[in-house]
Amino acid sequence: MADFSSEIRQGIQHISESVFMRLCEKVGTSQRVAMRRETVDIKEMVEQQLAPNDGTIQMLSGSDREGFRLKGSDVDHMYWPNDHRVIMDMSQSEYYNMANTTLILSDSSESPPGFTLLQLLTPTTDIDVLLTCFRINDRVFISSSIFRQLTYLASLPNSDIHGPCVSGDVAGLEYDDTLCFVCDYWPPSASSWIDRCQSWPDPEVVDDIVRNGCHFVAVGHPLGPHANEEWRLSFSQAEYKCVYAMNHSQFLTYGLLKLFLKEVINHNLGKNNTLLCSYHIKTIVLWTIQQNTLPHWCPQNILVGFWVCFKLLLKWVREGICPNFFIPQNNLFLTKVNGSAQNRLFLQLHELYKKGLACLLQSSSVRSYIIDVLCSPRLYICTDESIIKCEVDSDVELFSEILQNDKTLAQVFYSCMKYLYKVQQLIGSHLTQNQVVMLQRLTASILKNSSFILHNMYTYTGVNKQMYIADKISCHMLKSAAKFGCVSDMFYIAMYYYRTLRYREALSVIEMSKVKLAQPYLMYREHVDRDRYTEAVGGQSWSTKMRKAVVLDIILDNAICYINELIPEQQAALHNKQHMLVIPVFLMFHFLEFLCYRHIDTTLSQAALDELQVLVHYDQGLFVRDIFRDISWEILGICQQITGNLQAALYSYQQSLEQYPLNLIQTATHTRIQDVVSYSQNSN
CATH class of the missing domain: 3.30.460 (Beta Polymerase; domain 2)
Structure with a gap:
């Protein structure tokens, strides 16, 4: 910034600090970015090794x-x-x-x-x-x-x-x-x-x-x-x-350039009409950092870093050369940024260049923050990242990341045992808190699936002693998963009891789950009462928060049988290369309650079905998100078909077909519709 006067330099630094804070809010603080990376890293490391x-x-x-x-x-x-x-x-x-x-x-x-x-x-x-x-x-x-x-x-x-x-x-x-x-x-x-x-x-x-x-x-x-x-x-x-x-200022500069590309350079251009993509932006940032063009990357230099990268972009477009970061002889512009298209792009970028840093005012993400500083030059700006997001918001993102990565690691019991052995090795290694809670979640998933795999392995052996031992091990694994998993992991115990015909034991677990689900501090996706959540678990470890206050949707590995009534849906999804069935947790609660009560008390079974029907018909996305409505209508139809209400079941199955096919269960739905129609015709 040697070319700028002292007053201009101070102004740029002040605006940079404001943009830095805005980018921390929009792109992420260094702690939140680290959390995102670490949860993915630990999951993939274990998966790839096993x-x-x-x-x-x-x-x-x-x-x-x-x-x-x-x-x-x-x-x-x-x-x-x-x-x-x-x-x-x-x-x-x-x-x-x-x-x-x-x-x-x-x-x-x-x-x-x-x-x-x-x-x-x-x-x-x-x-x-x-x-x-x-x-x-x-x-x-x-x-x-x-x-x-x-x-x-x-x-x-x-x-x-x-x-x-x-x-x-x-x-x-x-x-x-x-x-x-x-x-x-x-x-x-x-x-x-x-x-x-x-x-x-x-x-x-x-x-x-x-x-x-x-x-x-x-x-x-x-x-x-x-x-x-x-x-x-x-x-x-x-x-x-x-x-x-990259340090965090470099990373945020990279983020600012990505936003500028999307909101300014490629604004209103269709995906097939753009000449520049985010990979070009990444290449520019990597070259700029490595060539040490800007010696000091810090919050006060965000705009200077942006400008250095933008000038390099302009130079490359003018020359028609974008050297690959690892193989510079590979020109990334060779086949697209050339001829008249190259000239038009250069003129567009040059017009932005002539505006100077004011061109950032065209970016909707940072415009208001720049204007605030321009209107109030003495405005105090704190660049402490820790004050940007409250504890609850950080927890919401962490557990959202965990849900995204909560996938089964193995299809066979042997691989599950290999995974648990690997976890034992990792316990003594240097793991971050983010990695610990991710590993904890993955271990709970493995234990749950292992219990069902083990049960299915010995169900058809006919040897009572083997079945008894396998059952004891399965129950122990499920209870262990619930102890350090999340609130919704208790449903897997209920599913196991239902599968092994222990309906009263299943209902006992469901009742305990019902009490936990009614707690006012519960966190379900982004839905949480912040004050009550903070009062109940604020300041505690993420492991404790997950066990006491976090509810995740139910994920069924389609290669494993959990509930006989869902076998057609799992097989249909697996045929379409969909390896998991995702079911809203509150819907699973009513589904299990209905299945168990129909063997014990028909009145209570009907009450559970009524609550399930209200949830599917009238929920506004709080407990049943739109993308899960295919399986939600399907499960409602299954329950209605079991009770003999074929007309209602037919309507539910038809509604399932009209939803977004997230779980790819349409083949099963068509088969169930044919069964209902055939039964109705034969009855008449």
Whole structure:
């Protein structure tokens, strides 16, 4: 800021502090960003270490993985087969067991920088890989275009191909799923990046990035000699670790640029009409930090950091060159930012540049905060992040993150035991409080599912002693899960008792749950009485808060039988590659109450059904969110069909079909409708 007078510098610093606080509110404080990252990291670390050799590895990538939770952002995931590995040269093959690993060789000799052909070296049993194979001079290669098309055919309905990704929309949440291959080695074409890392990131981060290699995604260079066969090197894992290495002012500057791109540069442009994307913005920020263009990144320098990055963007657009951060020879602008489109974009950016920092007034996210300071130059601004969000708001976000990551880690009992052993190892390691509560939640999920897996394993053996022992173990695991899980985990005990025909025991648990669900301080998603919550559990550990005051929706792994009445829905969803059934917790309460009472007291059973019907028909999204109405109407119909009210059941099933198909149970719904119609016709 040497070119500015002292008064102007002070003004910029004052506005920067205001923008910093606004970005902390909108993007997140350093503590909240760390929480988002740590909960995902611990879950994926455990999942990946315990994945079976023939399983699929999943990794969250993109903005969500970096720590953003910006409204309207895509949720990006990468998937790869655990038993396939890409190597960079033949000498690396000696480190793999050929008996259970398919090796693929990267051959970039004829491809543009950042792209490669993938040669299949050893046999594979993966049918999708086999279907993509083609030959060049007696060598077998994997076609990216065919692989991408097969991925699309196996994806959810209403999906589209977008680059290497399959993109779609689930209840208003856009997603990008990318199937890829993993490589344990750092590519030679990116070796120059290691040499550049003199000042940033730290050597420990660089070593970790290099040690974890890269990925290959199914898209070729449009101007390359093998556009339909080539694969692109992906550094998604390296990128989010670089973002992790940013200080919070750098991260918020990155967030400000993302908002500016969306709200100003790409404002009113359709998704297919934009030339710049968030990946270009990330690339600019990474280069700016590494080149040490701005020595001091702090709250008072947010606007200066923004301006340095914006000038670099303008320069790159003028030159038509955006060098990939890891392979600079790969120009990210080559095929899109050129010709007349490039000229129009440059003129647009130059007009913004001529306005100076005042161009930020066009950003709806920060405009009012800049104006407040301009109107009140002496306005005091505190940059203490800790005062931005109250304890309750932080807890709401933490438990929301836990719900998003509350997924089963294994389909078989053996893998569940491996997981519990892994948890035992982690207990003595250095974990943050965020990771502890996430691990606690995952352990509760594993214990619950293990109990049902164990019961199902021994149900059909016919050996009473084995069944007795398995039952004791299952009950112990369920009770342990409820002790350090959340309030709603008690329902799994009730489900287990119902499945084992112990209806009175199930109702006893349901009654205890009813008392807990009636507590005024309960937190269900973002719904919570802040004063009573603070009075009841304020200042206590997150583990204690989760056990006493947090309610999560019921998640059923579709590969595990919990309730016989829901088997058709689970099978239909599983057939459509939906691995979980998500049921609103308050709806599950009435459902279980109805199922148990119908074996004991028909009057109370009807009362439970009446309450269930009121909930489904009249709830305004408080207890039954719109995206869960498919399964909610379905469960109501099942209960009505059980009681013989076929007309009401038919109406409920038809309503289920009209809802957003979140759980992909339509096949089961159609079958139930046919059963109701057939029974009605036969009765007449």
